Amino acid sequence: MTLPARPELVSRLAEDFAALQDAALARMNGTGSPETEAALGHPALAEPVAIALAHAEVLVRGAVRRAELSGLPTQRLPSLRTYVRRVRRARSQAEAVCKEQHARRMAQRRAPVTAPLDLRVARAAHPQAYLRALEEELAHRGLPYDALSVPNHDRARWARERRLMHPEIPSPIRELLDCEDDSFIQALLHDAREAENPHLAHDAVVERWSRHARTALAWGRYAIAQAERAALARPLTARSAQLDALDDAYHDTAILTARAVEAKHRTADLHDRIRDLTATGVFADLITQCHEGALARFATVHLDLWDRARQLSAEHQAGCPERAAECPRCHLALAEAVAMEVPAADGLDEDDVTREIAEPDTASDRYAILDDLLPHAVVAVADAAVGDESTVCGYGWVSENGITGRGDSMASSSGEAEVVGICNAALALLDAAGTAPSSSCVTAPKPSPSSTGPLKAPTRRWPTAPLCSPRAGSS
Structure with a gap:
């Protein structure tokens, strides 16, 4: 039970x-x-x-x-x-x-179906024609072409600019919004290592927090890799301090990971609330008015298409069991029938718009780049891998003339380590040819000491967001 x-x-x-x-x-x-x-x-x-x-x-x-x-x-x-x-x-x-x-x-x-069936049929039958009518209506009203679209990024700023959300931002939040990316990432690292920043959860900041959480997490992985290398450089019986530093780095990274997940959930919640705000009030009224104006333009220019959409819709609704709910799923099939019967709007050849693009022959094109190589070029390939627990990425490379190499990198992914490997291969081959630059190796980008601080034991704590607060005295 x-x-x-x-x-x-x-x-x-x-x-x-x-x-x-x-x-x-x-x-x-x-x-x-x-x-x-x-x-x-x-x-x-x-x-x-x-x-x-x-x-x-x-x-x-x-x-x-x-x-x-x-x-x-x-x-x-x-x-x-x-x-x-x-x-x-x-x-x-x-x-x-x-x-x-x-x-x-x-x-x-999900908002209930409010647009009439004939409008939905006409829009779906020739969407490009209706889109042109809508753009003309927006231009007539002095609005940009994307005025009715909710952007994929910076939705909170977009909502504030349209007065869907409170436009005033407190000064601590404004500081987080206006600072450079490096400073913002430092704030995320401080949030994980020292003390939680309550301002990160503000609606104006949470999207930026979610965007940069992955970068902050990469710094955590870098600290783990540093501690791993320091431990491996010591004898097995003399690694106690290095292993403690490794524990500290994993604790910091655990908090960075938890906070990154929290940022993702908070951002999704923000987007849901903004979507709700656009479905009511002044913005929703504007959407309705613009579509009504666009429909009038559409019907004037494409009278045959509009008449056929209205006729099929009326015939369909006469016997549709979902008529009371405005036939929410019926318009697509009707639109397909209209598109087949009525020529494309504005003389636009719909076949030209939707013409299928031939897929390339991947089997023959995969190695086509090799056909363009100079006769004296040497081909080298690299691969990399990272273990389930280790953050140090091992890589290796081999060239067709028999020169090989291997190493490890503190890259944040195996893909980045492969780039490190192929760069080392290029430098080694140049060195063998006597044309190598002064630098003899390539490494993953390192943070400056000022950006991460020494690898000391930080103040450990559990994530303390409102979603899940810590127990007093936990460590």
Whole structure:
């Protein structure tokens, strides 16, 4: 029997990050109480659970890497790696729950069908013609062509400019908005290493936070790679300080990861709210007026198309079982019939617009670039890989004249490490030909000491966002 979620337990888990994470891991291990299991299934905890498991996954990967570098007996490593896979699976399941809930909310928020069926049929039959009519209407009103479109980026700024959201921004928020990207990333690193910045969750900033969270996370991976290299440079019995620094780097990266997930969820919530704001009020009225004007222009220029759309729509609605709901799914089939019967609008050959582009012959074109190489050119290839827990990317390269090389890089991905590998291959081949530049190696970009600070033990803390606040005294 499934127990109902107790509201007070849900509230306590939402406010106590450490307790929430422990509960999520206990559920994963099958040791959670029925009451806690019921609470974790509450919709309000879906996103906090995903954040907590993202944090936990980085920590358990760090535990495996420390075990590998500290010389733990090999027979104990498989169980640790199995645990990492279980946490990763639990995190994926939690993220799937978040996506399902978001899709359900979107379906509930979906606006009812308000446009008449004949208008929807005409628009779908020849969308380019209707788009031209709408652009003419917008130009007549002195509006830009994209005035009715919600942008993909900087939606909060767009909403403020249209007075859909409060335009005033407090000065601390304005500082975060106006600073350079490097300074903003430093604020994200400080948020993870020292003290949480409550201003990041503001509607005006959260999109920028989400955009730059990945870059901040790359700095965390770089710190882990530095600690790994420092540990590997020491004898197995003299790595204690380096392994402690590795633990600290993993803790920082765990918080950066959790905060990046939180930023993603907060941004999605912001976009949902902006979408709701555009469906009502002055902006919604403007959309309606512009489409009414566009329809009048469309019907005047393309009278045959409009008459046929109206006729088919009336005939269809006479016997459609979904007539009371304005036939929400019927317009596409009717539009296809209109498009086949009525010539393309404005003399535009629709076949020219929708002409299928021939796919290239990938089998013959894949190596076509080799046909353009100079006779004396030497071909080299590179590959790279990164382990599940390590952040140091190993790479290797080989050229057709037999020269090879390998190394490792603190790149943030195997793709970047491959670029490092091919650059090293080019320099080595130039060196063999006697034309190499003064630099003898290529490395991944390094941060300056001022940008990351020394690798010292930072003040550790749990993420303390309103979604999931820490327990007092946790470390």
